[in-house]
Amino acid sequence: MSLVELHLALLSRGPAHGYDLKREYDAWFPDAKPLAFGQVYATLARLVRDELAEVVETRSEGGPERTVYTVTVAGRQRLRQWLAEPAPPAVAGTEDLVRKTIAALRTTDPERAATSVVADQRTAHLRRMRALADPPGREANPGPGDAVPDEVGARLSRRYALLHLDADLRWLDEAATALETPRRPS
Incomplete structure (x- = not known):
């Protein structure tokens, strides 16, 4: 930032x-x-x-x-x-979520550690998404013309966060599937 x-x-x-x-x-x-x-x-x-x-x-x-x-x-x-200047896209693999999951995969008893990290992270993401979807003090269903610029900015910021959390959840689901898939001997 x-x-x-x-x-x-x-x-x-x-x-x-x-x-x-x-x-x-x-x-x-x-x-x-x-x-x-x-x-x-x-x-x-x-x-x-x-x-x-x-x-x-x-x-x-x-x-x-x-x-x-x-x-x-x-x-x-x-x-x-x-x-x-356009903001640069986030660099894949640099998020703590990815680093922590890969590190758990490479540690002792990697399947259990990584599976636990993915499950715990998924729970934390869902909790944060619920909090963002229903922030305290939000007015009930304002009309389209009711929003002032600060409210529009806050709503856009919140939506951005929700979409990123949703993308993280999809990645976590893929990681969980990959961890559950039996590995072929190399």
Whole structure:
């Protein structure tokens, strides 16, 4: 994930401080791991260093001091370039799911270990899919014109996650079948 470009996208909506960026990121990707404040401020420091963002002001408003950032012309250009480049497809075999299954297959008592890994992973995937399909606080059946852009983004993000989990489940089913198939002596 490119935090630099995502921060630029968040800042392109207007000046903001780190807390705003974290809150917006978490709203954009409600089913992803929440963005850590440390990541936000480290990324903002790099953006300022690389002249992709700049400090507009520092204010306290009766609470902790907040530094407000804005995107620069160079930052907007970098964001446009990033958005124009297609994201590379995931490299097959680099997912933890694949690595863990292959490692289990190659360990002591490989059939039992791999079968157990596949079954446990399948259960975890199904549990996650159920959680994504019925997120807490979801309104009952909004109409097609009722969604605001943030809700559309959250729905698209959730759908992407569900489709990836579904693809993983199909792979797990194939792995389970392959593990159950008797091997011919070589």
